Amino acid sequence: MSNVDLTNVQFVSASSLQAVVPAGLPAGPHDLTVTNPDGGAATRNAAFTAQAPAPTLASVSPAAANAGDEITLQGANFVSGAVVRIGAATVPSSVLAADQALATVPAGTAPGVYSVSITNPDGQSASLSNALTVTTLQTVSHTTLADFNAGTFASTQAVDGGNAGDGAVMLFSNGFVDLFDAPTLDSSVWASGVYTTGGAVGQSGGALSVSGAWARGRSVVPSGVFTARLTFTNSAWQNVGFSREDQLDDPWLVFGVPGWDTTRVFARINVGATNADIPLTGLIGAPHDYTIEYSGTQVRFLVDGVQVHQATIPNPGFMAPWISQGSIAEPIIVEQAALASYVSSGTYLSASLDAGADADWVQFVTQRTQPGGTTLRGRARSSVDGSTFSDWTGWSAAQQFDLAVPAGRYLQYELELTTSAATATPLVSSVAATYQPSGGPQAASVVVTPASATVQAGMTQQFAATVLDSAGQPIDGAAVTWDVVSGGGTVNSTGLFTAGSATGTFTNTVVATSNGVSGSASVTVSPLPPTITGVSPTSGPTTGNTDVTLSGTNFETGAIVRFGANAATNVSVSPTTITARTPVGTAGTVDVSVSMPSGATATLPGGYTYTAVPTAPVVSGVSPNSGPTTGGTTVTVTGSGFSGTTQVRFGTTNAPNYTVDSDEQITVISPSRSSGTVNIRVTNSVGVSPATAPSQYTYVPAPSISGVSPSSGPTTGGTQVNINGANFQPGATARFGDVQLTVVSSTSSRITVTTPPADAGLVDVIVTNPDGGQAIRSGGYRYVVPAPVVLAVEPNTGPTAGGTSVVITGQYFTGATQVRFGATTTASFVVDSDSQITVISPSRSAGVVSVRVTTPSGTSPSSGAPTFTYIAPPNITAVSPNTGPAAGGTSVAITGTSFNEATAVHFGTVPATSFVLESTTRIVAVSPPQAAGRIDIRVTTPYGQSVIRSADRFTYV
Numbered sequence: 001m002s003n004v005d006l007t008n009v010q011f012v013s014a015s016s017l018q019a020v021v022p023a024g025l026p027a028g029p030h031d032l033t034v035t036n037p038d039g040g041a042a043t044r045n046a047a048f049t050a051q052a053p054a055p056t057l058a059s060v061s062p063a064a065a066n067a068g069d070e071i072t073l074q075g076a077n078f079v080s081g082a083v084v085r086i087g088a089a090t091v092p093s094s095v096l097a098a099d100q101a102l103a104t105v106p107a108g109t110a111p112g113v114y115s116v117s118i119t120n121p122d123g124q125s126a127s128l129s130n131a132l133t134v135t136t137l138q139t140v141s142h143t144t145l146a147d148f149n150a151g152t153f154a155s156t157q158a159v160d161g162g163n164a165g166d167g168a169v170m171l172f173s174n175g176f177v178d179l180f181d182a183p184t185l186d187s188s189v190w191a192s193g194v195y196t197t198g199g200a201v202g203q204s205g206g207a208l209s210v211s212g213a214w215a216r217g218r219s220v221v222p223s224g225v226f227t228a229r230l231t232f233t234n235s236a237w238q239n240v241g242f243s244r245e246d247q248l249d250d251p252w253l254v255f256g257v258p259g260w261d262t263t264r265v266f267a268r269i270n271v272g273a274t275n276a277d278i279p280l281t282g283l284i285g286a287p288h289d290y291t292i293e294y295s296g297t298q299v300r301f302l303v304d305g306v307q308v309h310q311a312t313i314p315n316p317g318f319m320a321p322w323i324s325q326g327s328i329a330e331p332i333i334v335e336q337a338a339l340a341s342y343v344s345s346g347t348y349l350s351a352s353l354d355a356g357a358d359a360d361w362v363q364f365v366t367q368r369t370q371p372g373g374t375t376l377r378g379r380a381r382s383s384v385d386g387s388t389f390s391d392w393t394g395w396s397a398a399q400q401f402d403l404a405v406p407a408g409r410y411l412q413y414e415l416e417l418t419t420s421a422a423t424a425t426p427l428v429s430s431v432a433a434t435y436q437p438s439g440g441p442q443a444a445s446v447v448v449t450p451a452s453a454t455v456q457a458g459m460t461q462q463f464a465a466t467v468l469d470s471a472g473q474p475i476d477g478a479a480v481t482w483d484v485v486s487g488g489g490t491v492n493s494t495g496l497f498t499a500g501s502a503t504g505t506f507t508n509t510v511v512a513t514s515n516g517v518s519g520s521a522s523v524t525v526s527p528l529p530p531t532i533t534g535v536s537p538t539s540g541p542t543t544g545n546t547d548v549t550l551s552g553t554n555f556e557t558g559a560i561v562r563f564g565a566n567a568a569t570n571v572s573v574s575p576t577t578i579t580a581r582t583p584v585g586t587a588g589t590v591d592v593s594v595s596m597p598s599g600a601t602a603t604l605p606g607g608y609t610y611t612a613v614p615t616a617p618v619v620s621g622v623s624p625n626s627g628p629t630t631g632g633t634t635v636t637v638t639g640s641g642f643s644g645t646t647q648v649r650f651g652t653t654n655a656p657n658y659t660v661d662s663d664e665q666i667t668v669i670s671p672s673r674s675s676g677t678v679n680i681r682v683t684n685s686v687g688v689s690p691a692t693a694p695s696q697y698t699y700v701p702a703p704s705i706s707g708v709s710p711s712s713g714p715t716t717g718g719t720q721v722n723i724n725g726a727n728f729q730p731g732a733t734a735r736f737g738d739v740q741l742t743v744v745s746s747t748s749s750r751i752t753v754t755t756p757p758a759d760a761g762l763v764d765v766i767v768t769n770p771d772g773g774q775a776i777r778s779g780g781y782r783y784v785v786p787a788p789v790v791l792a793v794e795p796n797t798g799p800t801a802g803g804t805s806v807v808i809t810g811q812y813f814t815g816a817t818q819v820r821f822g823a824t825t826t827a828s829f830v831v832d833s834d835s836q837i838t839v840i841s842p843s844r845s846a847g848v849v850s851v852r853v854t855t856p857s858g859t860s861p862s863s864g865a866p867t868f869t870y871i872a873p874p875n876i877t878a879v880s881p882n883t884g885p886a887a888g889g890t891s892v893a894i895t896g897t898s899f900n901e902a903t904a905v906h907f908g909t910v911p912a913t914s915f916v917l918e919s920t921t922r923i924v925a926v927s928p929p930q931a932a933g934r935i936d937i938r939v940t941t942p943y944g945q946s947v948i949r950s951a952d953r954f955t956y957v
Contacts, residue, residue, distance in 0.1 A: 004025060061074070066137075067137075067138070075101075088485060088511040111138075115128060141433070142432075149167070156170065156348045157170060169348050169427070175341050177336070180335065191218060200212065210331055222422075228290050228338075230334040234262045235325060237325060240256070240323050241290075250271070251317075252271075257284070263284065265280045266280065356479035363401070378401075380403055382411050382412075415428060446467050464495055465514070467514040482513075509523075533551050555594065567583060582608070617688070619692065622635060623636045629675050630672050632772065638665055647682070650680055678698075700773065703774065711781055713784065714785070715784065717754070732769050737764055741755070762783075763779070764779065765781055802842045806851075808837040815856055819852070826839050848868070849870065873945060880892065884927050900943065923939060930956050
């Protein structure tokens with residue numbers, strides 16, 4: 001076995017031997033070789049696994065330790081990488097030798113008695129019960145910005161402590177820092193204005209430029225430090241420093257270049273009667289840091305951190321920072337500016353420190369920075385429930401002081417900060433309190449719920465722990481720690497378990513521990529479902545044996561790969577890649593799927609295409625099998641061996657436009673050629689399809705149009721038209737332009753159709769054979785508008801003098817050029833629409849005439865047309881009696897013609913007293929009174945008034 005002979009070998013049977021493995025065989029798998037006396041031998045790889053001896057744990061020293069202390073484990077068979085646990089918690093450890101290991105008691109470990117165990121990498125373990133007593137004090141603290149922000153500030157503030165997440169508490173400052181890196185001046189920090197036309201305050205490229213203008217800080221302080229990095233130029237009246245809020249005037253404390261000396265910078269003081277101008281050389285034209293420290297009656301001027309002047313002054317009160325240049329010249333350039341001004345005092349009230357259970361509080365400790373002139377002190381109080389607190393302890397300025405407060409789970413503290421200088425503040429970066437758990441109920445058991453759960457890899461499960469005392473009663477507020485002791489995964493301090501992401505199915509044990517007592521729950525982690533994101537290559541021959549790589553996620557060892565329904569061979573699996581060899585398949589697209597040992601599956605629809613292995617092409621069918629000599633017919637060619645086609649021919653004519661749809665089908669556009677029957681032949685890399693009857697295609701002559709009769713007709717349609725020509729096929733269709741015609745009859749040389757309605761004008765005549773052959777006669781038929789038709793005349797009577805307005809209704813009046821009454825043409829008419837004309841009747845003799853309308857398409861027929869009757873004016877041929885008394889009242893018979901519709905009878909100029917129209921030739925009228933003498937009687941009708949003549953005379957006597 002691995003070159004080591006076994007001892008006590010005994011032959012049991014031809015298939016069985018017994019032997020003893022010698023001591024000292026290294027741990028791990030070993031090959032086993034059996035050799036017969038005749039020299040024949042057989043070997044089985046990794047046939048036997050030698051297991052290392054289990055560890056033993058003899059002692060733990062010291063037996064009592066504080067949190068953070070190191071302990072020593074003594075025993076045997078310790079292996080490097082072994083895990084040490086105190087209770088259920090895994091602790092930092094290292095194996096020094098096979099009989100010795102070191103471990104560290106974690107900070108925060110609760111006081112109590114714990115078992116200690118050591119587990120070798122092979123899973124074998126040893127433990128000692130009640131081997132270690134932990135007695136250390138425990139600590140809770142506030143150190144982060146979030147910790148401090150949970151409290152309440154009064155003229156104080158929390159700031160970033162510098163390291164990620166760190167925080168600190170300090171006095172509040174109403175100062176600012178401006179790097180001038182925004183596009184425009186920050187209006188929340190500065191007010192600005194100009195002294196004169198052309199003045200400007202500009203900001204770009206991380207610098208502020210001021211010329212003939214000013215910028216004043218909005219912070220107004222009784223004391224503070226103003227620092228600016230800037231470049232003074234030789235321009236007059238440049239100033240940077242402190243002055244009154246409303247204008248740059250007495251009082252001021254500034255660095256400046258005055259108008260009376262532009263070669264130097266001066267430290268300038270003007271506070272009431274106290275004035276000073278201290279010249280400073282070598283500063284013009286280069287950037288320097290200028291600082292003014294102002295605190296009541298004291299002021300210091302510094303350049304690049306070096307004091308250049310100090311003075312005692314009258315207290316100027318509140319002042320604001322200023323940057324100004326009174327002249328328009330080369331601007332003053334400021335790269336950054338800052339104001340520091342801390343309030344004199346403030347307090348901070350914390351959120352509660354939480355011990356997790358009732359605690360005996362021991363000591364309060366602060367980490368602080370306390371410059372000269374500042375003070376810092378603190379006090380604390382405790383609470384059982386976090387809402388009702390004990391009395392405060394006294395104030396203490398010590399960095400650490402003992403906590404004389406009642407036992408309780410919570411501790412709240414208050415800090416008081418003061419400063420006598422606006423430029424300094426005390427700062428607290430850490431607050432901690434030590435405690436011991438109070439003598440309350442002790443944990444006897446821990447119940448974890450749920451007791452078991454199943455989650456997918458990478459997912460989470462929330463667990464809860466209930467700590468019970470010896471009576472089985474829950475212990476409120478008992479501190480619990482969480483751990484995962486097998487199976488991988490992690491659990492946080494609240495019991496939220498997160499499963500590992502490894503493939504396969506695993507069982508985890510989640511442990512909750514309180515004061516050395518533990519409870520557990522099991523978690524089964526099921527693998528995430530696999531996915532297939534890609535296949536490469538995506539195609540291969542139907543003969544199979546193509547090596548393919550599948551990309552995806554969550555693949556498991558032992559996965560089965562299928563192409564369609566057939567399993568692949570030579571499968572090799574990693575979590576994100578599978579390589580496999582394709583099985584034999586049929587041409588076409590198939591799904592690619594994987595099946596995992598866990599039962600999970602994934603499918604990539606249409607993920608792989610089998611391509612046919614080229615064979616010589618054979619044409620077994622052509623549809624359609626005929627078409628016009630002009631070509632252009634879409635032909636479907638069926639058969640086999642079309643993969644890799646390089647050419648399709650119709651007889652000897654190449655068809656360049658074709659598509660290989662599959663190994664069994666090609667779609668091709670027929671080329672043009674002369675009439676006759678040819679074979680369609682397909683060429684690929686293997687050969688050319690044979691000329692067979694199924695491959696034949698017939699070119700037929702295209703139809704032609706020799707004439708159209710009649711070649712014109714009305715726009716109303718309904719005209720039967722003969723299309724004459726040649727090579728018309730049965731089923732041929734005809735069109736006028738885009739309009740399909742109704743075929744009445746058809747022969748090879750004539751198609752008779754009925755025209756549809758259409759607009760006037762020429763249209764193309766098109767004949768299309770079923771095989772696609774087509775003939776076109778451009779402008780072969782003309783649609784013309786029909787001759788007009790008169791349907792009615794209103795009114796239909798009028799005087800022979802003409803002038804009657806007559807409305808003619810009918811059809812096709814558009815474009816009318818003439819309207820006639822009988823043979824007389826009217827001089828005035830209006831075409832109101834295609835169906836109406838308004839005309840003034842011409843004068844003519846009495847009688848009945850037809851009314852006719854003429855357009856470019858003709859004249860409306862006279863036969864059956866509506867008529868118009870001309871009626872002559874009335875004519876008196878006799879009156880009887882022809883005399884009567886001047887008193888009137890004589891009944892006079894008037895005879896004559898055309899009395900139609902008589903409307904009045906006059907005796908001279910006087911209307912008859914009354915009259916009766918007895919007929920168109922007789923009226924009886926009663927004479928009106930009138931002076932003696934002879935008068936003419938006149939009759940009036942709608943068609944005129946009778947003409948005076950001797951026959952109409954009547955004499956009054």
